[in-house]
Amino acid sequence: LGDPTDYAAEYPFFDEATRAARFEALRGNGPAAGEPERVLTTGRPNVVVVILESFARTIMDERVDGEWVMPRMQQLKGEGVWFENFFANSFRTDRGEVAILSGYPAQTRTSIMKLPAKCRELPSLARSYARAGYATEFIYGGDLNFTDQASYMYATGWQRLVWQKDLRFDTPAADWGYDDRVMGEFVAERVVDLARGGEPFLAGWLTLSSHTPFDVPYDRFDDKLLNAMAFTDDCVGRLVDRLKASPAWDNLLVVLVADHGYPYPADEPYDTPLRHRIPMLWLGGALAAPRTVETYASQIDLAATLLGQTGLRHDDFAFSRDIFVPRERPFGYYVFNEGFGAVDASGQAVWDAATGRLREGSDPELADLGRTLLQATYVDLAGR
Template sequence: MELLPRRPDRLFPVLLRWMAIGMLSLLAHRLVFLFMYVFQAVRLEPELQDGAVASVLKALFVGLRFDLATLTIWIGPFALLLSLTAALYALPAARLRYRLLNSLFFHAQWIWLLWLHLVSVASTYNFSVNGKHLGWEFAAYFRDLPVLLAGSFVKDPVPTTMLALFIPVWVGAGFFVDRRLSVHAGAADGHPNPGRKALLTALLSPLVVLIAAVVLFRGGLQQNPLRPGDAMSESSPFLNNLKITGTYLIVHDLSDRGDFKTFYPPEENTAFVQRMLNDGRPFVDPQYPLLRRMEARRRMPGRFATIAGPGLPGRPDRQPNFVVLLMESWSAKFLESHGYSAEVAPNFNRLAHQGVLFENFYASGGRSANGLFSILTGIPDRAGRTILRSSRIFNRFGSLPLLLKKKGYQTLFVHGGDLHFDNLDTGLPHLGFDHLAGMKEMEDSGLYSRRWTMGFHDEDMYDMLLRKTDELYAGAPERPFFAMAFTSNNHHPFGLPDPSFAIFPESDPEAAFKNSYHYSDYALGKLIDIIRTKPYFQNTIILIVADHSHHANLDYLQDREIPLLVYAPSFFQPERRTDIAGQLDLLPTLLSLSGGDSPYAAMGRDLTVPAERPFAFFAGGSNTDIIGMMRDGFIYYHYLRSSQSILLKGTHPVDMRDMQAEQPQLAVELDAMTKHYYQFARSLEKENRIWPESISE
């Protein structure tokens, strides 16, 4: 069994053997995890009681992708070092050092594998403590690793001992049987004139190994890279953790550690943010410091407001339906309300005069995932990698769809693009959506044929939305529904179904974006006109909001500005709201409009209730390294990595002067608010303390 290449042309067979060692090792860990927890899982998780064998086999099969990705961590450094020594072999002066270096790398790899093996044992045991593999906890529990290992030996001595012996025995056996690892090299080992094959391998091997490692770690050549969230597709924690490995989770979580920066002691942080969010509703559980209860609300006719009362009168169907239209890259810059000509978005501008328009509304992040997550959970997303792409999306959230489902609502999400992007296909059901329709569902229906780069055009997506809401209403007219539709045409490369929508000339540097904006506005107007004919329209509140701005050719304030339009003529008179608000405010606002009378945990405010000094928080944007706060006509930025900050004017016209010296007290206040707010969100995310496992109504 050759575990080190004698010559460069033997490199790839040796690496295949090491891959086999790694895969067998990972399989051993997975089988031990299965043996330790499967019986408990079948007993405690009802979904496993029927078809447990098929579910387990499927999870083991899916886990192969994560094993291959984990190989790049287990074997990758060793493979890369061997490939570099192979390249040295092409240099005559370096050939004498070739075997010595390989021998050193072999022993380093043995120690590395042993270490990763022990970490994996601890990760397997961690499932019995925290219900998951090690991730961010690895850094927090590093000093406690011996305790975790000892706990694993005490809890399950036989499988843990077998694992503890597996890698040393396996690699040690290979070491002793490989006679070619002797210190003295044979004549062939030090051959002064290597053949062309050996030289070609020596030159190409680093590039080949590097490309292979990248492909394996990203899970293949598909558009979306493999992510921890891809393993979290089941309601069973056992099955989800059976698919993935602790090593893979640790690497992903440690790469996000900049987002979990700590500025203040935990107790001080909690008290500060609770004061920020204080609206008279008490926080009810120290373990879940966001948890509050909203009193029963009833609508005040003609105003976008609610007052405390006995709840909505009449039957359950008096609760309003909600339709949230999430508009891709719908920058407020091009709207009439923000000083632009009416020709880009004539339909939105018309509707704005008939609804409640928030003129100072801001995105909570800079990407679609940030906006979607903030709206649905009331929690700000990370400045770096979105929670939707991490395993934390399967934390407990008191999300808007889940809260509304408890009040009798049906839930629907429709998108013309690929729902696998940003883990929407697995994350959205966890957040409470019972019905999903994306590009695949639209394609399978056979009703739509117009495709572009991002999927189906907005008109067709809206048609699917109408068909689905018709089904929900026809199937249970007594039950309200919450439907969300996510557009795509305003996304780069700015698709148009017909050249007639290209009303701006190519000489206009923003023509491509404005033309797609115009088409998206056309589809929006068409949708609203059809909804107005539906039997459920009189009892429906439509919210039109962007996911984020389009980031191009915008000043720092425009980069945050997006519209919120509440369109419900049978509920509210037209109104222009000028108070500061943001996407985080939508969860408590819709919960209030649904009648309140519910627990909730969100970091936004109820927009139907006046606020003395409203603010809007954001994390990420054109620059993903920033967090910030808008209040009192100013915008404050803090850069997470460099720890720099800047205070700018938060009204038009913008001014690039840093005003911290002119407004020192305000700068200090906004700095504290920004850092406390972000730390609080990330701390609760990390510790899974946003929403309790069970809650009394």
């Protein structure tokens, strides 16, 4: 049965002609946008996307008694392409995954991942790379049926899914599945095996240990949240070390990106840009040189950026903008349950649907960018 919800009428900020024109001007996607600056040495790298559970920038940049909570991320960001002003589009894993893997914006009070009929025609990194001759595989140490992840993955072209039901380890599974140390070792060896096979590949891994209840086989900090984050940081560092030591590294691009932020410190309001700021870091032998990218962007922009670097078309990713193509006003965008936020180098705008008002001090132009994206998301959702 079709979904009867009138999504197109959810956020009627502009009449349809105005909305369409504003979105088209905002989009700037496809060949007309221009050629991106190249940061890779090859147009056909093997790609690994690691989605980091709850890796907030506020936690990554935290110290306890002078020690970094995430020392490996702090070290590695100097070795790759580091995106300084990067934002999650939402506050949930299911919405973050779709933003990362399909370049599709999160919704405020629904999740397209839970609407299988609407997922079928979503663009995806998996489908784009498969068309270019890549093998595609996604790995998770837990249950991919949770929030209909497996349904979404299959619908959007992932050829092989590996998850808890397929895995057997001596270490017992935790609440969410096999911990990140066990899975990090598994993923590293799987990537090495795939590279040895000679066929280009896209592999994905979603971590899980830095999720509540934060029970991990690690004892570095008394605070359970910070200790779990430190554990996953260590596991990701070990993964990178293993790949660096293998022949796979030379033609490899590893993308580390969080699924969403986390309310840390606990008094940080849920609707602020800081609450949604996350790390994104590219590593691997396929990179030309380390650098810091100051451009403001968000998860939906990864798809066009990655495909642009590998010479693949991304016109069908209507909401995704290549970070390495110069733009007049790049910005980050996110939603929460009752509104949206937009942020750039000059300011921010936060709109609350409950009051219908902008937060004091909001930039009017950024507010209109956010309104355009939110309305366009729901109009697009209605048409799927």
